[in-house]
Amino acid sequence: MKFIETTPDELGNSVNLFYTDLGRGKPVVFIHGWPLNHAMWEYQLAELPKHNLRCIAYDRRGFGKSDYPWENYDYDTFADDLKALLDQLHLTEVTLVGFSMGGGEIARYIGKYGNDKISKVVLISAVTPFMLKTDDNVEGVDKSVFDEMVENIDKDRPAFLADFGKQFYGVSLFNDAVSEQTLQWNQSVCLMSSHKATVDCVLAFSQTDFRSDLAKINVPTLIIHGDSDKTVPIEASGNRTSMMLPNAKYLIYEDAPHGLFITEKDKLNADLIDFIKGSTM
Numbered sequence: 001m002k003f004i005e006t007t008p009d010e011l012g013n014s015v016n017l018f019y020t021d022l023g024r025g026k027p028v029v030f031i032h033g034w035p036l037n038h039a040m041w042e043y044q045l046a047e048l049p050k051h052n053l054r055c056i057a058y059d060r061r062g063f064g065k066s067d068y069p070w071e072n073y074d075y076d077t078f079a080d081d082l083k084a085l086l087d088q089l090h091l092t093e094v095t096l097v098g099f100s101m102g103g104g105e106i107a108r109y110i111g112k113y114g115n116d117k118i119s120k121v122v123l124i125s126a127v128t129p130f131m132l133k134t135d136d137n138v139e140g141v142d143k144s145v146f147d148e149m150v151e152n153i154d155k156d157r158p159a160f161l162a163d164f165g166k167q168f169y170g171v172s173l174f175n176d177a178v179s180e181q182t183l184q185w186n187q188s189v190c191l192m193s194s195h196k197a198t199v200d201c202v203l204a205f206s207q208t209d210f211r212s213d214l215a216k217i218n219v220p221t222l223i224i225h226g227d228s229d230k231t232v233p234i235e236a237s238g239n240r241t242s243m244m245l246p247n248a249k250y251l252i253y254e255d256a257p258h259g260l261f262i263t264e265k266d267k268l269n270a271d272l273i274d275f276i277k278g279s280t281m
Contacts, residue, residue, distance in 0.1 A: 001065065004058075004088045006081050009072060017081060018065035019058035023049025026119075027091045028276060030057040031082070033100030033125070034201050035161065035190045037064030040099070043265040044272065051273050058085055060105075062197025064189075073200035075208045079109040086117055095276050097122040099261060100232060101205040104128060111213030120276060121221040124268070125232055125258050128241045130209045137209075139236050146206040150199055157198065161190045167230050170257030177263050186259075214244045221248035222275045224268065226256025249275070 003016040020038060022045055030041045038057035048055050059066040061081060062073060082105055086094060094117055098106040103126025110118065133140035152160040165186045170177040223245065225238030234252070242250040251271060256264050 003066075004085055006061070006084045009077075013069065015061045015067045015069050015081070017058050017061065017067070017085065019056055019085065020045070021089075022055045023053055025052035025054050026093065026095065026276065027054045027056060027089075028095045028097060029082075029085070029091070030055065031096065031098040031102030031105045032057070032060065032063070033102050034205060035063070035164075035193055035198050036186075037066075037189060037192055039064065039189050040261060043262065044097075044269060047269045048273060048276075051277065053273075053276060056085075056089065056091075060102075060197075060201075062201070063193040065192075068194040068197065070196060073197055074204055075104055075108040075210075076112070078105045078204075079112050082106075082109045083113055092117050093119040095120040095122065097124065097272065098126060099124045100258065101127050101201060104205055104208060104210055107210040107213035107217070108208070110217050111210070114216070115219050118219050120219055121217060122224070122272065122275065123221065123238075123241060124224045125226065125229055125260060126223070126237060126241065127205045127232055128210045128237060129214055129244055130211055131206045131232070131236065139240060141206070141233070141236055143206075146202055149202050153195070153199055153202070157195060158187070158191065162187055164231075165190070168257065169259040169263060170228060170230070177257060178259075182262065211244065214241065217245060220275075221245050222271070223248050223250045224253065224260070224271065225251075226253045226258065226260045226264070228255050229258045231258035 006015045008014045032040050037059045041057045062068050096106045103123040107128050130137050133142050165183050223242050225234045227234050253264050
């Protein structure tokens with residue numbers, strides 16, 4: 001297995017982050033969403049390396065095969081971890097692909113470190129620009145929604161994740177969007193995380209304001225969001241992000257849920273390949 005070691009924190013503690021590295025060609029770094037890990041990209045990692053793309057996907061601290069530290073589940077630290085990956089793998093001209101809370105990693109990384117190593121950006125079902133409803137962010141989501149998530153995780157994390165997975169993929173009594181086996185797989189992936197990381201990341205992705213970070217993105221950007229996303233509503237996220245990045249390409253997937261990396265995997269793969277390998281906009 002492959003790991004990189006993060007920059008030590010103020011107490012001198014570092015974290016080992018697991019990553020997988022497939023294919024050759026232009027580097028593409030995939031940043032997973034909550035509460036998953038790099039395995040969520042299975043269908044992308046099975047296809048994109050066939051198209052002369054080097055695909056790298058890693059597990060965020062506290063998730064998957066990476067270390068489970070007790071502290072530092074915040075976006076400044078997540079951005080530092082992404083920088084450590086890019087630096088230690090000597091990556092340049094990178095396309096960053098972030099799903100859900102992973103889109104926040106991209107925004108904060110560029111906000112802190114700029115675009116020098118970045119060629120293109122893809123934001124999929126991303127939590128940008130700011131999820132929490134506040135006086136100056138009235139389009140956001142009520143804090144009570146996130147409070148209830150934390151309460152249910154603390155009460156019974158496996159039960160919460162099972163119910164959350166159905167919403168995540170748009171499964172309902174009248175819509176078998178994914179198979180029962182996929183839901184079981186999703187549950188197993190989500191449970192490969194620490195309880196502390198699962199809770200702290202809810203606080204991170206709901207309370208972090210990325211508006212000033214987005215203003216610093218000046219590379220070609222692709223925004224993809226499903227208009228039936230019940231987890232990260234498009235009105236609070238994709239639509240607003242596209243307004244803040246007027247030169248970005250914005251693709252709205254009709255009737256697609258949050259977990260479109262599976263439900264719309266063929267369409268997503270084709271759009272990613274076209275954008276990554278296409279000429280700059």
